[in-house]
Amino acid sequence: MFVFAQVSFAQQEPSLESRYPLIPYPQELRAQDGFFIFNVKTVIIADKKVFSNEIKQLQSLLGMKLEISETAILKNFIEFKIDPNITKAEGYILDINKNKILISAKDNVGIFRAIETIRQLLPNKIEQLAQDSNADTWSVPAVYIKDFPVYEYRGMHLDVARHFFSFEYLEKFIDRLALYKFNKLHLHLTDDEAWRIEIKKYPKLTEEGAWRSFDGHDSACIARAKATGDPDMEIDPSHIKRINGKEMYGGFYTQKQMKEIVAYAAERHIDIVPEIDMPGHSRMAIKLYPFLACTAGKETGQGFSVPMCPCNENTFTFAENVYSEIFKIFPYKYVHFGADEVNKESWAKSAECKTVMEREQLKNVEELQSYFVRRMEKFFNAHGKKLIGWDEILEGGVTSSAIVMYWRSWVPDAPIIAAKQGNKVIMTPGNPLYFDAIPDKNSLMNVYHFNPIPKGLNKQQAANIIGAQANIWTEYIPTTNRLEFMVYPRMLALSEVLWTKKTNDASFLKRLQYQYKRMDVMGIHYRLPDIAHLLQQNVFTHSDTLNIQSPMRDLTIHYTTDGSMPTLQSPILRKPIIITKSVVYKIDLFTKNGLRGEVNTARFEQQNLMPSIKVKRNYTGLNVAYFEGAFKNVAGMQGIQPTNKWNEVDLNFSKEHIHSGTFGLEFIGVITVPQDGVYSFYLTSDDGSVLKIGDKLVIDNDGLHTAQEKNGQIALQKGSHFFELDFIEGGGGYKLQLQYSMPHSNQKQDVPITWFK
The missing domain is CATH 3.30.379.10 (Chitobiase/beta-hexosaminidase domain 2-like)
Known part of the structure; x- marks a missing residue:
């Protein structure tokens, strides 16, 4: 041995x-x-x-x-x-x-x-x-x-409900999973927008439910394609057809096709984990079979769609009939039940649910959700299957035999609670494992440094963390090219985390250079590496230099200054360019075969040093105003009274003041810099943030989005300057970090507390 x-x-x-x-x-x-x-x-x-x-x-x-x-x-x-x-x-x-x-x-x-x-x-x-x-x-x-692999469960998830991907592409995707030693493909087959798997007992689910006229997500993709000229954001015409004289978009897999996909994956020792999402995310099924909703559940409801009714025996008959057919197609022990983001308003209003809750001695609608999950888990177990549910199944109680898939980064105790009570846990936190989140220069290494084992578990409890997967929700991913841009190379980083566990940045990045060449041959439209030290907002007092290097051999840098998108015919940046007046460069990387990276916009603005100010304050640090509520951008906080106010020494604010999942914060104070010069600032936030110094907008990182970094520069005289940073959190776990680099330096570091005193 x-x-x-x-x-x-x-x-x-x-x-x-x-x-x-x-x-x-x-x-x-x-x-x-x-x-x-x-x-x-x-x-x-x-x-x-x-x-x-x-x-x-x-x-x-x-x-x-x-x-x-x-x-x-x-x-x-x-x-x-x-x-x-x-x-x-x-x-x-x-x-x-x-x-x-x-x-x-x-x-x-x-x-x-x-x-x-x-x-x-x-x-x-x-x-x-x-x-x-x-x-x-x-x-x-x-x-x-x-x-050998360190983790038993090494998965990738693909949402085929929001946008449909062909039978042929699924086989290609599976082959690539095998190349990088993944062993699970989680297919999200149903949602509010569509139903993608044939169920013979309920033929309307795919005859009608697999097709739709363009919805809000589709329209957003079309608008972005027009605005940016990006063909990867266009709706795939191969999935459009006319039905009863109407242009409809969609597609589905027959049971015969899905069995072929399952067999193809099995040859590569990959299990397909099917997800039929219940009781929430079921608008399409309820539209076609209205008996699935509670009698009081015909209204739209707030937030998420009205769910299936757990107080109606017809709902269980439907669910068991659907899953009976699913079990015959997918011969594996794991089957995903969903059970996430359930809007329980209709249950609270339902007379049937009141009766069931009294009969089952359930205190609230959370326990009613648990009742639904537990009953379906018994059905799963009777057929030799293990139920997986999103971590909401912990609310109201769950059996220790259910597998918990943790995704809500803002509920950090969920996987710890589950592992301690004996549940097997699959880690898939939104940050960094939601690959539908638009990647930035930090995304790849954020995945590579991900540790599936949360703090607070002993060795025995940690053994209940059986692995992890990355999720690809496709609301804004309409094509395979866009899908690949979002997935690769992050998927490779995750493969090493889950198989090898030991990580080494330099070694991984060297090997990745060779994998890029393999992906070129495979025709994968991966995201090209980022150009180092390229700022979005550049400031100079007399002159500046555009001096950047290609991150990989065989990549060329093309640019324009007229506002147009760079192409292979645009000028090549071969040597540093001296800049003496304000100008906007659009810069992009290209491979030899025409694969392009993300277009970078680098603005250069000539500024004089902002004069320092003399100010008397009766406080140190930053004054913080807290606005409870949901905001789409930081401007939404203007003109309303804050819910609370307090003082902080810097931007690392205490959570004890936060009483809502959605809120806004306004930090106001003075920042004091040690010397004259052009300072670079780097602002990372989830969701939106805006940095102003004096009367200048330095960084605009506004809007609802996952954690992303944006940067900018400002010319400052030594001394003190008015400082304002606005931040909004749209729900999902916040992140706020401000870093800087000194004049004539690229070294990033956290803004010291002493600068705010």
């Missing part, structure tokens, strides 16, 4: 990243000399019955019909075998030298994971095979690897 050793990146030679650019990185890797060459005479030594799928996957990968034998030979072979000494689930040993490849594993899953490691070691052009290749040979570098 051997012991798996944890990898230590610090001990690896720099050349390892180029020779073995693996993501996720193995637990243990030892370099060996030479290469193994696959050719038409290479033999697969394996039991044809035991490893039929893995043999098929390897041959498909290589594009070669290799001979299969169960008899040992001297060289030029790859051998699969089960090793009972390997005790870790999905664990494997991969030993490659110039004569042979040996793969030993605990089970078939480990054999396949090793094949995917070989896939990453093969030349990038292997990804162009598409089942048809004229290649005579393929080479892989010699190496010795011992490997």
